[in-house]
Amino acid sequence: MRRGTRSSSCSPLVSSTPPSASSRTRSSGAHRPGRARRSHPPLPEEVTLARIEPAPADVYGPLFGEDAPFRVQIYAQRPEIAQAFLAFGRALREERLLPDRLIELVRLRVAFWNQCRSCMAVRYAEGLEDGLTEALVCSLERPEEAPDLTDAERAAIAYADLAATDHHAISDETFDRLREDFTEPEIMELLFNVALFVGFGRMGAALHMVDDLPDRYRADDRVAPWGAREDETLVIGSWANAR
Incomplete structure (x- = not known):
């Protein structure tokens, strides 16, 4: 995993409103993943910031390699x-x-709704090789208004928004829109990916796996995957592809 080299000028913080959920409000602490609610004394600084300790090296090493990512x-x-x-x-x-x-854009948009820090900080190499740029990531702040996204990307992101924020609002019309750009197998593939991003992204947010992330993703405030400086993204390449 290496540091990314792309940069952007879009805002790193945003108050996007979920589709079909504009009336919902979140408590001020809903996106504050710190340890303030714990009743026991603060942990020593050398102990992980994550809420579950990493397995011993002799457990993960033989299976996943000594270079296995922190998560x-x-x-x-x-x-x-x-x-x-x-x-x-x-x-x-x-x-x-x-x-x-397209998959990488969808993943990062869902990561924002989940406030999964370990999801927002990374960029998968295959997405970068397929044309993902930080300018495109900036488009995720307001995807329906973004001229540099394709119709298919906007439709996929619209579905992902609903799945991540208000899945009961998914309707026949939602799928009608998807069918304008995707085949049935492609729609099913999209749904598998979105299910992974929503469910395991929420697990990632709950675990608070930020030890190996740039400082902006350790902050208590609500953050976004867009607006990152060039030293604030991590590119996942050969490790993920080899396993």
Whole structure:
């Protein structure tokens, strides 16, 4: 995993309103993943900021390598389940019909709604190779108004927005819009990916796996994946693709 080199001038903070959910309000602490609510004394500084400790190196190392990302070290507390989860993610990559750029845009938009710091900080290499730029990531602040997104990307993001914020609002019309740009197999693939991003992104937010992230993703305030400086993204490449 290496530091990204792309930069952007769009706002790093945003108060986007979920679709079909403009009347909902969140408490001021809803996106503050710190340890203030814990009743026991503060943990020493050398202890992880995550809410679950990483597995011992002799557990994750033989299965995932000594260079396993921090989040995988934590998943390895249940190594058999972690292996199955990573195999699912590998299948989604290797059998992909949809453009890598589209999938990465959808992933980052869902990461914003989830406030998953370990999701927002990363960029997958295949998405970058397929044309993802930080200017495109900036378009995620207001995707329906973004001229540099394709109709297919806007439709996929619109579905992901509903799945992440108000899944009961998904309707026949939602799928009618998807069918304007996607085949049935492509729609099913999109749904598998969005389900992964929503569910496991929320798990990532709950775990607060920020130890290896740039400082902006450790802040208590609500953050966004857009507006990052060139030293504030992490590119995941060969490790993820090899496992």
